[in-house]
Amino acid sequence: MNTLLYLAGLALVALVVALTVVTPLFLVHARERDHGPDCRWCHPRLRRR
Ligand SMILES: [Zn+2]
Numbered sequence: 658m659n660t661l662l663y664l665a666g667l668a669l670v671a672l673v674v675a676l677t678v679v680t681p682l683f684l685v686h687a688r689e690r691d692h693g694p695d696c697r698w699c700h701p702r703l704r705r706r
Pocket of ligand 1: 697698
């Protein structure tokens with residue numbers, strides 16, 4: 658019976674962790690508007706160097 662609660666808690670924890678990881682990146686992007694090719698988050702596939 659507790660399986661559903663366990664899964665819900667696990668999903669909630671995963672969501673919180675994901676937000677914790679994403680929030681600083683989002684704040685950085687909110688501060689600096691100039692994102693050139695050096696920004697890996699705007700250009701994740703540019704790995705030529
Ligand atoms: Zn960027």
